[in-house]
Amino acid sequence: MAVQRRSGGDGTPSPEHFLVVFPGYHRSWATWIAQCLEGHGHRATLQRWDPPREVPLEDSLADLLLSSGRILLVLNDWFFELGPRPAGEWNDVLRGFVAAHADRFAAVNLTNRPLLPATAVLEPASLWGLSAESAEERLLGRLGLERKRVPRATATRVRYPDTRSEIWGEVPRRNPRFTGRDDLLNGMHQRLADAERGAAACTLLGMSGIGKTQLAVEYAHRFSTDYDVVWWVNSDDRNVQRDRLGELAVELSLPIGGEPGERIRAVRDALRRGEPHTNWLVIFDGWDDTDGISTLLPQGPGHVLITSRNRGWMEHTDILEIPTFLRAESTGYLMRRATHITAAEADEVAAEFGDVPLPLVQAASWLGESGMEVPEYLRMVRERQLSTVDEPATGEGFPQSSMTSWSILLNRLRRSQPQAIDVLGLCTSFAPGRIPLGLIRAYPQADLPEDLRWMTTDLAAWTRALDTLVNYSVLTRDTRGPAGVEMGPHQESVHMHRLVHDIVSKLVSEQARTEHQRVVRTLLAEADPGNPMDSRNWPRYAELLPHLEPSGALTSTRPRVRETVLNCLRYCFRCGEYKSGLDLARRIRDAWTATSDPLEQSMLDLTTQESNILRASGSFRAAHELDRGILEKLQAAPVRNELAELTTKGTMSSSLWQLGRYQEAYRLQQEVLEGNTQLLGPDQTLSLIARHNLGVILRLLGRYAEAYELDLETQSRRESVLRARHVNTLNSGNAVTHDLRLLGRYRDALARQEPVLRLHVQVLGPQHPQTLEARAQLIMCRRREGGQGRDTGPAMVSLLEQLAQVHGRGHYRTLSLITNYGNYLREHGDLGLARELIDEAEAGYRALLGPAHPVTTGMLSNTGLVMQAAGERAEALAMFEAALAGLTATLTADHPWVLGCALNAASARNFNGRIADAAELSRDTLRRSRRMLGDEHPLTLSCQVALAADLRAAREQEEAGKLEEDGLLALTRTLGAQHPHTISARQRTRPYWDFESYLG
Structure with missing residues (x-):
């Protein structure tokens, strides 16, 4: 590629500026290239480059063009894997953007492996396998530069990257897939360069697997051109360490004897004096035992890198804590x-x-x-079918001695601090992550084996053992509670990474593991608060839950342990962790089925909780089948268990109403309420749950006034028996608000729901499913109340994001809000997005519930409203008629959902010129609505205004005028003169009814 070059006044080429762009992996090459360019009178700027994946590649390359000079890319196959990028993105950008700016880009190639085909646009000069002289000549030729040596002010020259240090001592091979860590490596280099002479020693500190050795290897290779001597010393074993350091004497050609101590002294003296080499790097890998530092640690003009798990190095060298990957x-x-x-x-x-x-x-x-x-x-x-410490299928340059290194450490601790081994072994019978280790001191009366009793009686030994494990980066301590409150040993928690957990688990004997698991099971049972209904206990259950399986609690037959397992399952349901709950229920059933009769109380309790969680997750049919199967077994049992039958019928009733079988659910729930009241009394928890559920079914049946009276009574009883802040009491608060809103008492509903939501947030937290339901209820109260400044659109958008995050887009509660938001958008003129959302919700319900479910059928009415607003009047009429016929068949003609569909169908008949049919349907709908909902319910008044419109179209002006006048007065009296319904009626805008999808 010909390059037009600027010239000075005497005709000689002017100096140029080059931006040398390189991945951190090739720092040494970039430095050498810059030195070459500067040596011929040009300027060079180094830029390490790893553009974020989320930034378009074209934008990142365009940023490079902001430089004043040409862009020189230092390429190999790794360069194109940065990010990584979607397949084809690099080729597309090379063919397009780079080709359009070909005069600004150039490249060198450092590999003999094939590059992307479109790299041809860069015409990269291959430096692979060349001598320093040949590589320099090819570089200058590619850039169109003349050889013109310029005297350098600095005498120090960078070694050619392919020329290894004079002494290169068994440094592990470079990992070709080394990732990131560029800032960390540059920081290490700067620390060592800035340190005082004789004190340039840095310890890379961290747990096993964090990448300390890999960092040291990469540092040695990446910065090798800075050093004449690079010497690697394996330090896991003291004798090997001494021998290896002593071997450097031979490479340095020192006069030595055969005694290791003599060799080490000679090496340290030579390094201290910087003779024969000033620039040296010695790396001690895995130096955990700090004994002997004074006789082994070199000092002098060179640099020392140490990798260790032992925090004791803080007293001797600079420390660099190695973090996890970004x-x-x-x-x-x-x-x-x-x-x-x-x-x-x-x-x-x-x-x-x-x-x-x-x-x-x-x-x-x-x-x-x-x-x-x-x-x-x-x-x-x-599920521990795969381990994090199994060797990879293909080597990645990681040491193969992880287990050996850990064995050495554990043997060392076994000799010097055996009680630390006891604590470490106990930790492996908890799950990795946060471990509530203080439980063993919180319950000193727990049945502990004799060799572990010291943990409850000897605080000093306990503290020493933990300090030792923390010092060796095996555990990290978490001793601070909420609001910075200092916690005692009985509340202490530690963190054990999964990798450490897996490694140590492999090194613990089966006998010790069995003993430790029994101890942990006992501690978990002792720590069970015994009441997962109380939200104040949820943090404790969240702490216990991960440790059930590794402790063997799931397979235990001890009643106390089984009750703890069930309480953790109840917690999953109550706190809204449905996915975790279903997984736990499956694992419990797998563990218990082999040893337990399905009609044992623990198995019955398991079935009840599993059914609850299945329904909460939207798996209504699975829940119903589970309940029906256990009810058949109960009814066939030789000895009747009346309470178990009632409990199972109660959960079956819930499944039935969510499957749209409202009358069956109502009859069954009445039986459950009567049976629980007789057997347990009216104020027992199961009786109150049955009463609340009957209210849900009454609401679904459209019997809003009855539901309101029952829910009000349930809330009062729950406030007396439980407490105002109990999760069930809060749920009753939601129910009462819902009833008021469906009764058309919008102001009362709004006034009630605002404090109800505040309590939900305080007690359950902002992301709890019941809190999100309370927020949805408040949004609908505001929308229906229709006051000034009640634009609920932004609140709906925010809540929809939260629901999708908690439940997913296909969950029935998310679909409900999608429906309501679609209706809102239709009202506000965004028909495109409204149609998308209504279609999404209808398809979601169809998949979840089937085409004949009342909710699926009711969604047709919302689809019709969007079509009607878009001018598709005939199609809208077909939708309204289908919804009306379908709901009339599955519900009754007097159900409010049917009345709403009839209101819409009458409107569509009018718009399609079927005035008589519209008036006939409107008159019948008004009569039914008055009987079902009362004369002043908003739906009834909408039916009245609609009938007036149909009669006016039929030229029956007198009756139309009287109906309209009475309707306007009633709307003004009940909703207010400025309510949207009242204003619409005054403006003679045809009323409609949008369907709120509700499953209970």
Whole structure:
């Protein structure tokens, strides 16, 4: 490619400026290239480049063009994997954007592997396998530069990257897939460069698997051109460490004897004096035992790197705590190795392993080699079918001695601090992550084996053991409670990473594991608050839940342990953790089925809770089948269990109403309420639940006044028996508001719901499903009340995002808000988005409930309203008529949903010129609405205004005028003169009814 170059006044080429763009992996090459360019009188600026995946590649390349000079890309195959980018993005940008600016871009190639085809536009000069002289000549030729040596002010020259240090001592090979860490490596280099002479020693500190050794290896290779000597010393074993350091004497040609101590003294003296080499780097890998520092640690003009788990190095060297990967580093690595996974899936895997490099390497290897989908892989990891410490299918440069290193550490602790081994072994019978280890001191009377009783009696030994494990980066401490309150040993928690947990678990004997699991099961049962209904206990249950399986609690037959397991399941239901609850219920059933009769009380309780969670998740048919199967067994049993039958019928009733079988549900729920009241009394929890559920069914049957009276009574009883802030009492508050709103008492409903929502947020938190339902209820109260400044659109958008996050878009509660938001948008003129949302909700309900369910049928009316607003009058009429016929068949002609559909159908008949039919339907609908809802209900008044419009169209002016006048007076009296319904009636805008999809 010919390049037009500027010239000075004497005809000689002017100096140029080059921006040398390189991945951090090739820092040494970029530095050498810059030196070459500057050596010939040009300016060079280095720019490390790793553009974020979420930024379009064209934008990132355009940013480079902001430089004043030409852009020189330092390429290899790795360069194009940065990000990583979607397939084809680099080729597209090279063919388009880069080709359009070809005069600004140039490249060199450092690999013999093939590059992307479109890289040809850059005409990269290959430096692969060349000598320094040949590489320099080819670089200058590619850039069209003449050889013109310029005297340099600095004498120091960068070594050619392919020329290894004079002494290169068994440094592990470079990991070709080393990811990120550029800032960390540059920071290490700067620390060592800035340190005082003789004190340039830095310890890389962190747990196993965090990548300390990999960082040290990459540092040695990346900055090798800075050093004449690079010497690697394996330090897991003291004798090996001494021998290896002593071997450097031979490489330095020092006069030595055969005694190791003599060799080490000679090496340290030579390094201290900087003779024969000033620029040296010695790396001690895995130096955990700080004894002997004074006789082994070199000093002098060179640099020392140490990798260690021992925090004791803080007293001797500069410390660099090695963090986990940045999330972008984790996801980028995973997506490069396992090309079939998405960014969201990579994020989930990274979060599962806490961004710790070693398990991510193994995850990437497994996913990449097997092609397994991420959900299945994570399931196997969580169920411990896969370990995070199994060796990868293909080596990635990680040391193969993880288990050996840990064995050395544990043997060292076994000799020096055996009680730390006891604590560590106990931790492996908890789940990885946060471990409430203080439980063992909180319950000193628990039945502990003799060799572990010291944990409850000897606080000093307990503290020493924990300090030792923290010091060796095995555990991290979490001793602070809420609001910075200092917690005592009995409240102490520690954090054990999954990787550490898996490694140590492999090194614990089966006998010790069995003993430790029994201890942990006992502690979990002791720590059970015994009341998962109380939201104040939820933090404790959240703490216990992860440890059920690793402790063996799920397979225990002890009644006390089983009750704790069930309470954790009840907690999952009550706090809204439905996915976790279903998974736990499945694992409990798998564990208990082999040893328990399905009619044992624990199995009956399991079925009840599983059914509750299935329904809350939207799996109504599965819940019904589960309940029906157990009810058949109960009814066939030789000895009747009346309470169990009533409980099962109660959960069956809930499934029936959600399946749209309202009359069956009503009859069954009445039986449950009567039976519980007789058997337990009216104020017992099960009786109050039955009373509340009967209110739900009455609401679904359209018997709003009866539902209101029953819900009001239930709320009063719950306030007396439970408390105002109890989760069930709060639920009754939602129910009463809902009844008031359906009765048309919008102001009363709004006034009630605002404090109800505040209590929900205080007690349950802003993201609890019941809180989100309370917020949805408040939004609908505001929308129906219609006051000034009640634009509910933004609130709906915000809540929809939260519901989708908590439940997913296809969940019935999310579909309900999608429906209401679609209706809102239709009212406000956004017919395009309204149609999308209504279609989405209708399809969602059809998939969830089937085409004949009343809610699915009712959605046709909302679809008709969108069509009618869009001018599709004939299509809208067909929808309204289908909804009216379908709901009349499944409900009754007097049901409010049917009346609403009739109101819409009459409107469509009028708009389609069928005036007589419209008037006939409107008159019948008004009569039924007055009987069902009363003369002044908003739906009744809408039917009255609609009939007046139909009569006016039929030229029956006198009756139309009287109906309209009476309707306007009633609307003004009940809703107010400025309510949207009243204003619309005054303006003679045809009233309509939008269907609120509601499953109870």
